[in-house]
Amino acid sequence: MTQAARTPFSLYPELDATSLGAFVTALESGDVTGLAPARAAEVAELRSVAVFTRGKVTGADGDLLDAALWRHTGIQPRPLIVMPSPWTSLGWLVYAVQATVFAARGYNVLAYTTRGFAASEGQVEVAGALDVADGSRALDHLVERSAGPVTGIGFLGDSYGSGISQLVAAHDTRVDAVVALSSWGDLGEAFYENSTRHVEAVRALLKAAEKARLSPQTQSVFDNVLAGRDVPGTLAWAEPRSPFTHIKELNRREVPVFYAHAWHETLFPPNQTLKMFNELTGPKRLVLSIGDHSGPESSGMFGLPNRIWTDAHRWFDHHLKGVDNGIADEGQVLSEVMWSKTLEPRPTWPSLTEHIHRLHLAGGGELAEEPEAGWTATVVCGVDTTATVADAVVTAGYAEMAGRPKVYPTDDIDRSVAAVWASAPAAETTRLRGTPKLRVTYRAANPGSTFVAYLLDVAPDGSAHIVTHAPYSDLESAPDSLIRAEIELQATAYDVQRGNRLMLVIDARDPFYGDANLPRATLAFTSPEQTPSYLDLPLG
Incomplete structure (x- = not known):
């Protein structure tokens, strides 16, 4: 049997579930045997200041969502971060390292697996109303378990979780800032670019969700895209799931939004995210990099130095903690040039x-x-x-x-x-x-x-x-x-x-x-x- 036959397709091919699982086990037990020195140090630092626990969040319709909580026990004021999982059977485990880093730096963090994936109940609705309600329920769960006053609230997601994060921020006025990595702005445009069906992208989503429980409507929409049926129906389904549809709500509160995207993105092409970005009127930043979906930020998910995750931390430090770290003065756009990898900051997108x-x-x-x-x-x-x-x-x-x-x-x-x-x-x-x-x-x-x-x-x-x-x-x-x-x-x-x-x-x-x-x-x-x-x- 070939390696391709043994290994299910993943949008995160370089992530190692075994290593991430060992990291989480060490967070619970304190036994860092077998961990790399950097990961062992992160475990020790986290356990010296906060408590890590696994559990369940009661989502919309009473469905239980698999989750993990990084919580400080002191009563001093703290910012909070909620992290909805990407489109993967790994669920919240993808965020284990980065959530630990956030928590060690003073945040209370909740990461949860979106409905229909892995150990979470319910069915995959693709950022539907239940997913948005789940995000607010997850935030309720985190607020209730934070011992002191809450100073600011951020939502961070990669891929699927990034779209949900934007939608929750548009509907829940408690959200103060968003980090959206490899995200979408207009889901209809992502599926039908210039009226052309993105069939390979939909096939990839279906392959990556082979172990998930898709709702009948989700399965029907994906089947229709592949077969070229009912385009108006698919676009109507995509509209409420598109952050661009809800941009007035984000602009009314001027929610700060940080985007990271790849130039050669094959799932959510960058132009539809650019359309969203250019219409935002609050604080915003867009980092565009060489690569494809979730690739530029992937190394940070298993703890390696990564400039995108570094900027995500700086974004929340500035907008949730009030830290004057200079990110507000660095321009709205940072481009990595092909193929020199030169980084070019620009004040706005049109100024490129x-x-x-x-x-x-x-x-x-x-x-x-x-x-x-x-x-x-x-x-x-x-x-x-x-x-x-x-x-x-x-x-x-x-x-x-x-x-x-x-x-x-x-x-x-x-x-x-x-x-x-x-x-x-x-x-x-x-x-x-x-x-x-x-x-x-x-x-x-x-x-x-x-x-x-x-x-x-x-x-x-x-x-x-x-x-x-x-x-x-x-x-x-x-x-x-x-x-x-x-x-x-x-x-x-x-x-x-x-x-x-x-x-x-x-x-x-x-x-x-x-x-x-x-x-x-x-x-x-x-x-x-x-x-x-x-x-x-x-x-x-």
Whole structure:
């Protein structure tokens, strides 16, 4: 039997449940035999100032939620943190180390496993009303067990727990600050980007929840996304589960929100979180890093130094303890540049982009400075090419973080089934900072059409790395219609080195997405004189 067959799929492939379990056992017993010195020191420090216990929280409808409590016994005023678990059978165990660090620094902490996962009762509702009520019940539980006055309340979650944390903060006025790692802002947009189904993301969620108990509605929604059924029903289901829907409540109280996200996120693409971030009016911070879902922060979950978790601690120290640690003055955005890993602070998201450089799609396969009309580039549907989003959901991001991003051999892209345009070699380093935008006109012979646009950075030898991408689907135009697509590619901070070219590839098939094309149909791309096709590059 292969390792893949023995090991269930996880959104946290590097987390070791055995090691985390041993850490928790040591928290209870004080016996640190077998623990790494750093973990043993954390256990000793925690036990000298606070008490750790496992237990249950009575959630909505009386369902019991598996939980762990880190509690100080003294009566001095303290801030509190509630941590809803991610989308994993590990439940609250994921947070064991970080919750211990928070508690050793003076916080009372409650981490709980969201309903339907692991040892928690109930069914998985995907951040539904019961999950929001559970968050408030968990907070009640923590407040009741805090011996002294409460000075501030924070909610922190990774992935699934981050969406729930935002929703609880929008509905429960006791919440003073939020940390949302690898989160979503608009769940409908995450599932249907530019009307295109994120089928591989939904498959990954289902695989990671194989041991969970999904509610019938949850199972039905996921099945519908995979099958391309009832899009309006899925969007209606997603709306109340989207923090963006409740942004007025967050803004009314100006709740401070800290986000951390990955540029090449394959579950919750960054643009939908950026939409949420840009509409927040209270204190806010966004850290964007190389990698994929939950990858940039994962090392901090098993206790290694991690700048994202360091900033999460600083965020709560400032907004819940009143510590003047400088985080409020460091700008709203911190970007890790691909692939230099340079960290660039900026005061706001719009300030990343200093100007726009427009390149036009030309008939000879060039990204040109001037528009050119009268050409046609044909894409054959139903045929995949070597231009793809990534090799795998989530795990491809770990290779990127290790400095081994996927290499695309651009000579292998079949030009008979894909359309390709390339720029002239860069005369100097091109600093892409912000959200590239593509406008392209095409004719679809059949009703329903989908394409995926990829922006690649191509070295002189023809090897390339992906900069960004986006899918697009048209589900309403009549056959043989001329369709104008205007889309935003996923945001980026990317340096194209001198001598490299930018390459735009458009094809009609990618395993990450469900497509609306008929097999062997064609999409004919063009550039009408009145509405030329172009690519807008954000430069910083």
